Amino acid sequence: MTKTSYVTGKEAFFGDDEIIVSKTDLKGHITYANDVFLKIAGYTEAEVLGQPHNLIRHPDMPRCVYKLLWDTISSGAEIFAYVKNRCKNGDHYWVLAHVTPSFDANKAIVGYHSNRRVPDRQALERVIIPLYRDLKKREDAFENRKDGMNAAFDDITALLQGKGVAYDEFIATI
Numbered sequence: 001m002t003k004t005s006y007v008t009g010k011e012a013f014f015g016d017d018e019i020i021v022s023k024t025d026l027k028g029h030i031t032y033a034n035d036v037f038l039k040i041a042g043y044t045e046a047e048v049l050g051q052p053h054n055l056i057r058h059p060d061m062p063r064c065v066y067k068l069l070w071d072t073i074s075s076g077a078e079i080f081a082y083v084k085n086r087c088k089n090g091d092h093y094w095v096l097a098h099v100t101p102s103f104d105a106n107k108a109i110v111g112y113h114s115n116r117r118v119p120d121r122q123a124l125e126r127v128i129i130p131l132y133r134d135l136k137k138r139e140d141a142f143e144n145r146k147d148g149m150n151a152a153f154d155d156i157t158a159l160l161q162g163k164g165v166a167y168d169e170f171i172a173t174i
């Protein structure tokens with residue numbers, strides 16, 4: 001499948017009573033997507049199964065958010081994160097994602113699971129959109145992607161330290 005980061009700037013919406021669900025293997029390849037996922041993203045099931053989850057990555061998203069996500073879930077913990085995703089046609093939709101590891105009987109991580117709901121609009125507009133814009137700008141100021149991501153990650157850490165809160169508390173209270 002051709003990957004493109006073509007974007008329209010147009011926002012798509014899903015219902016307050018809907019949950020976008022997907023599951024992945026350990027490497028982040030999609031193993032399950034529900035109908036709400038397929039409908040909002042504009043893909044068929046056949047187009048998403050087996051694909052890396054960055055299929056729906058939006059180019060506006062700062063890389064450091066995904067670093068935080070992967071560091072957290074691969075350590076066995078869960079995370080809540082605001083994410084801007086790209087639809088197949090280039091539109092975008094915002095979600096509040098809850099991503100969790102799935103464990104086998106021996107407590108080994110066997111995959112990951114994400115449920116996403118409609119995000120709080122005020123939290124998005126007042127906090128998340130400006131924050132992600134700053135983080136992205138910081139990342140883009142570096143020639144090396146990884147250096148940029150690490151610098152933006154340090155910015156998030158400093159922001160949380162300045163507020164005296166952990167990431168989870170920050171997300172839960174905006």
Ligand SMILES: Cc1cc2nc3c(=O)[nH]c(=O)nc-3n(C[C@H](O)[C@H](O)[C@H](O)COP(=O)(O)O)c2cc1C
Nearest residue numbers: 023024028053054056057058066085099112113114
């Ligand atoms: C269960 C699960 C759900 C994910 N959901 C999304 C998602 O909705 N959008 C997204 O861009 N990345 C999602 N990711 C993260 C992607 O795997 C990937 O790290 C991200 O798109 C950044 O891609 P890149 O590393 O190629 O820049 C998810 C990962 C997991 C394990």
